[in-house]
Amino acid sequence: xxxxIKDIAAYxxxxxxxxxxxxNGSGAVEEAKKEKILEIARSMGYVPNQAAxxxxxxxxxxxxxxxxxxxxxxxxxxxxxxxxxxxxxxxxDYHIIVKAMDMHEPGTxxxxxxxxxxIMSQTDRDEEFVEEARAKGIPMIAISRRxxxxxxxxxxxxxxxxEKVMDYLLEQGHRRIGVIEGNPNLEAxxxxxxxxxxxxxxxxxxxxxxxxxxxxxxxxxGRLAAGKLLDAHNDLTAILCFNDEMAMGxxxxxxxxxxxxxxxxxxTGFDNLDISGYADIRLxxxxxxxxxxxxxxxxxxxxxxxxxxxxxxxxxENRLVKRNTVSNQQxxxxx
Amino acid sequence: xxxxIKDIAAYxxxxxxxxxxxxNGSGAVEEAKKEKILEIARSMGYVPNQAAxxxxxxxxxxxxxxxxxxxxxxxxxxxxxxxxxxxxxxxxDYHIIVKAMDMHEPGTxxxxxxxxxxIMSQTDRDEEFVEEARAKGIPMIAISRRxxxxxxxxxxxxxxxxEKVMDYLLEQGHRRIGVIEGNPNLEAxxxxxxxxxxxxxxxxxxxxxxxxxxxxxxxxxGRLAAGKLLDAHNDLTAILCFNDEMAMGxxxxxxxxxxxxxxxxxxTGFDNLDISGYADIRLxxxxxxxxxxxxxxxxxxxxxxxxxxxxxxxxxENRLVKRNTVSNQQxxxxx
DNA sequence: GTTAATATTGCAAAGGTTTGCAAGAAATAA
DNA sequence: TTATTTCTTGCAAACCTTTGCAATATTAAC
Numbered sequence: 010x011x012x013x014i015k016d017i018a019a020y021x022x023x024x025x026x027x028x029x030x031x032x033n034g035s036g037a038v039e040e041a042k043k044e045k046i047l048e049i050a051r052s053m054g055y056v057p058n059q060a061a062x063x064x065x066x067x068x069x070x071x072x073x074x075x076x077x078x079x080x081x082x083x084x085x086x087x088x089x090x091x092x093x094x095x096x097x098x099x100x101x102d103y104h105i106i107v108k109a110m111d112m113h114e115p116g117t118x119x120x121x122x123x124x125x126x127x128i129m130s131q132t133d134r135d136e137e138f139v140e141e142a143r144a145k146g147i148p149m150i151a152i153s154r155r156x157x158x159x160x161x162x163x164x165x166x167x168x169x170x171x172e173k174v175m176d177y178l179l180e181q182g183h184r185r186i187g188v189i190e191g192n193p194n195l196e197a198x199x200x201x202x203x204x205x206x207x208x209x210x211x212x213x214x215x216x217x218x219x220x221x222x223x224x225x226x227x228x229x230x231g232r233l234a235a236g237k238l239l240d241a242h243n244d245l246t247a248i249l250c251f252n253d254e255m256a257m258g259x260x261x262x263x264x265x266x267x268x269x270x271x272x273x274x275x276x277t278g279f280d281n282l283d284i285s286g287y288a289d290i291r292l293x294x295x296x297x298x299x300x301x302x303x304x305x306x307x308x309x310x311x312x313x314x315x316x317x318x319x320x321x322x323x324x325x326e327n328r329l330v331k332r333n334t335v336s337n338q339q340x341x342x343x344x
Numbered sequence: 345x346x347x348x349i350k351d352i353a354a355y356x357x358x359x360x361x362x363x364x365x366x367x368n369g370s371g372a373v374e375e376a377k378k379e380k381i382l383e384i385a386r387s388m389g390y391v392p393n394q395a396a397x398x399x400x401x402x403x404x405x406x407x408x409x410x411x412x413x414x415x416x417x418x419x420x421x422x423x424x425x426x427x428x429x430x431x432x433x434x435x436x437d438y439h440i441i442v443k444a445m446d447m448h449e450p451g452t453x454x455x456x457x458x459x460x461x462x463i464m465s466q467t468d469r470d471e472e473f474v475e476e477a478r479a480k481g482i483p484m485i486a487i488s489r490r491x492x493x494x495x496x497x498x499x500x501x502x503x504x505x506x507e508k509v510m511d512y513l514l515e516q517g518h519r520r521i522g523v524i525e526g527n528p529n530l531e532a533x534x535x536x537x538x539x540x541x542x543x544x545x546x547x548x549x550x551x552x553x554x555x556x557x558x559x560x561x562x563x564x565x566g567r568l569a570a571g572k573l574l575d576a577h578n579d580l581t582a583i584l585c586f587n588d589e590m591a592m593g594x595x596x597x598x599x600x601x602x603x604x605x606x607x608x609x610x611x612t613g614f615d616n617l618d619i620s621g622y623a624d625i626r627l628x629x630x631x632x633x634x635x636x637x638x639x640x641x642x643x644x645x646x647x648x649x650x651x652x653x654x655x656x657x658x659x660x661e662n663r664l665v666k667r668n669t670v671s672n673q674q675x676x677x678x679x
Numbered sequence: 680g681t682t683a684a685t686a687t688t689g690c691a692a693a694g695g696t697t698t699g700c701a702a703g704a705a706a707t708a709a
Numbered sequence: 710t711t712a713t714t715t716c717t718t719g720c721a722a723a724c725c726t727t728t729g730c731a732a733t734a735t736t737a738a739c
Binding site: 358359360361362365372374377396398399401402456 | 686690691696
Binding site: 059061079080083085088100105108116117118119120122228284 | 346389391392393394395396398399402404406414415418423425427428431435436439440441442443444447448452453454456457480563618619
C-alpha cells in the first residue's frame with residue numbers, strides 16, 4: 010500500500026540500499042543520483058516506516074512525558090506549562106507520549122518503545138514505574154523533584170523559595186500567620202514546610218502559634234482550609250499558602266467572610282501561575298517556572314540520549330514576586 | 345539484549361511460532377505447554393517488541409491527540425479535560441501522543457505510526473494536516489467542531505447554548521447587554537454569535553444597541569474587553585462572554601471599577617470550567633463538558649478503528665447552568 | 680488394527696529498513 | 710599499459726513478530 014524504498018529503488022533503477030543511503034545520508038552516493046532519488050521519493054510521497062526503523066535500530070522516536078496521574082488531581086496549569094516547555098525543546102523530532110504512571114501495567118515498558126522519559130512525579134507510588142524504567146535502561150530525567158539517586162533531576166529551590174516568602178511576611182510585621190500546606194506525603198510539601206519553618210524559627214516564632222491546615226493543592230481545598238483557619242483564629246493577619254491555586258481559594262474564602270485582601274488578611278502563594286498576576290488581586294507568590302523546568306529537563310534528556318553521559322542535576326532558584334496581597338503591618342492598627 | 349520470543353522458545357524447548365501463539369492466544373496450543381510458556385515469559389521479563397508487531401501487523405498502538413497548538417493560546421483547562429476524557433476511555437491499550445498541528449512537518453504522517461487521530465481543531469490552518477491524514481487513510485474523529493465532511497465529529501450545540509443564555513439574560517429583564525466574542529475566524533465563535541443574535545432578534549433587540557468587543561478566549565483578553573465595554577457604555581447591565589475564561593476576566597474588570605457582580609453588572613460565560621463554580625462569584629454559564637466530548641470522541645475512534653465503519657456524528661446538548669452572576673432587572677432600579 | 684479426522688507443532692516467508700562486506704567502476708599513480 | 714587506490718554500488722543478513730501451510734502427533738471411529 011504505502012510507498013517503500015523498494016518502490017523508489019525500482020523506479021530509480023538502483024538497489025534499495027542505495028536509496029536508503031541517499032535518503033539518510035549515511036553512506037556515499039553519487040551526487041546526481043542522490044538528488045534524483047530524493048526527488049523521486051518526494052514525488053512518490055514516501056514516508057519512512059517508523060516501525061521498521063525502530064525495529065532495525067532498536068531506537069524509538071517517542072519520548073514519554075510521565076505524570077503521576079492525569080485525573081483531576083493534577084493541576085491543569087502545570088500540565089499545560091510542562092507541555093509547552095517540552096514542546097519548545099523537542100519540536101517535531103520526537104513524538105511526545107503523555108503517560109499516567111498510575112495506569113501503567115507493570116512489565117510493559119520497553120526500550121524500543123521509549124527513547125527516553127521525562128518524569129513529573131508527585132508521589133512515591135510512581136517508584137515501581139521508575140524502577141522498571143531504570144531496569145530496562147531507558148534514559149530518564151526527573152522534573153520537579155528528585156526521585157531516585159541514579160536519575161538526573163531538575164529541581165527548584167522549594168525550601169529557599171518558601172523561606173523567602175515567609176521572611177517577607179515577617180518583615181512586613183506579620184506575626185499571626187496561618188498556613189495552608191499541601192498533601193503531607195509529597196516531597197514538595199515537606200521541603201516547603203522546612204522552608205517556612207526555618208524562617209519562622211529564625212524570627213523566634215513558636216510552633217504552637219502557627220495554625221496549620223492541609224489542602225491538596227487544588228483550588229477548592231484552599232478555600233475550605235482558609236475558611237477553617239479564619240473561623241478558628243480571628244487574630245490572623247496573614248495566610249501562607251503552599252501553592253497559588255490554594256491561595257486563590259483562600260482569597261475567596263477571605264472575601265466571602267467580608268474581610269479584605271490585603272487590608273485585613275495578607276495571602277501568599279507559590280508557583281506564580283500566569284493567572285495569579287491577572288486579577289486586581291494580584292498574588293504575592295514565589296515564581297516556579299514550570300515551562301523553564303520542563304524545557305531544561307527536555308534539554309537534559311536529549312543530551313543524555315544522544316551523548317549517553319549522565320547529565321548533572323540542575324538547580325533553579327525560585328524568585329519572590331511581590332504583588333498586592335501582602336500588607337505592611339507596621340503601618341496600621343491590628344484588626 | 346532484550347528478551348525475545350526466541351529466547352523463550354529456546355528455554356521452553358519449542359519453536360518460536362508456538363511461543364507467539366501461546367502469548368497472544370491466536371492459534372491452538374496445548375494447555376499445559378501454554379501455561380509453561382507464559383510462566384517462562386513472565387519470569388524472563390519478556391516485553392513484546394512493539395516495533396516488530398507494528399511492522400508485521402502494519403498497525404500501531406498510538407493514538408494522536410492533535411491540538412491546533414500547544415502554546416499559551418490553548419486553554420489549560422480544556423487541554424486537561426480532554427486528556428482526562430480520552431484517558432478514561434483509552435486506558436492503557438494505546439499510547440496517547442499529543443501533537444501540535446501547527447508544528448507538523450508536512451508529509452511525515454504515517455498510518456504505521458498512528459492507529460487513529462483525535463482532532464481538536466480550533467483553526468482552519470489545521471486543514472492541511474487533516475487533509476494529509478485523510479489521504480493516508482488514518483481514522484480520524486473531530487472533537488469540538490466539524491472539520492471535514494468525511495470526518496465524523498462530536499459536536500455540541502454551540503448555537504443553542506448561546507441562545508439559551510442570551511434568552512435567560514433577556515428574561516431577567518436585561519436590555520443593555522455588552523458582548524465579548526472570541527477570535528472571529530473560529531467556527532465556535534461564529535456559531536455562538538448566531539446563537540446570541542437569534543435570541544436578540546427574537547426579542548426585538550436592535551443590532552446597533554449591542555456593543556461588541558473581541559477577545560481571544562483567554563482570561564486577560566476578557567478583562568481588557570470588559571474594561572472597554574464598561575468604560576464606553578455606562579448604561580450596560582450585563583455582559584455576555586463567549587467563554588468562561590474571558591468571563592472571569594470580565595468579572596475582575598467589573599469589580600476593578602467598583603461595580604458589583606451581579607448587582608450592577610450581570611456576567612455570563614460559556615464552558616462551565618470547574619473553577620467557574622468554586623468561588624463566591626459562581627458564574628452563570630453554559631455547560632460544555634470537554635471530558636464528555638473527548639470521551640465520546642475516543643469511543644467513536646475506537647469503534648471506527650476496530651470495526652472500520654464510519655461512525656455517525658454525535659450531537660451533545662449544552663445545558664444552561666444558572667448561578668449567581670445574573671441579577672433580575674425587574675426587581676431593581678437602573679444603575 | 681487400520682483409517683480418518685482433529686489437534687498441535689514447526690518451518691519459512693514476510694513486513695521495511697539499515698549496514699557490513701565484497702564486487703565493480705572510476706580515478707590516480709607508476 | 711598495468712597496478713593501486715578510492716568511490717560507488719548491490720547483495721544479503723539482521724531486527725522481532727505473525728501466520729499460512731505442511732508435517733506430525735493424537736484421538737476417535739470403525
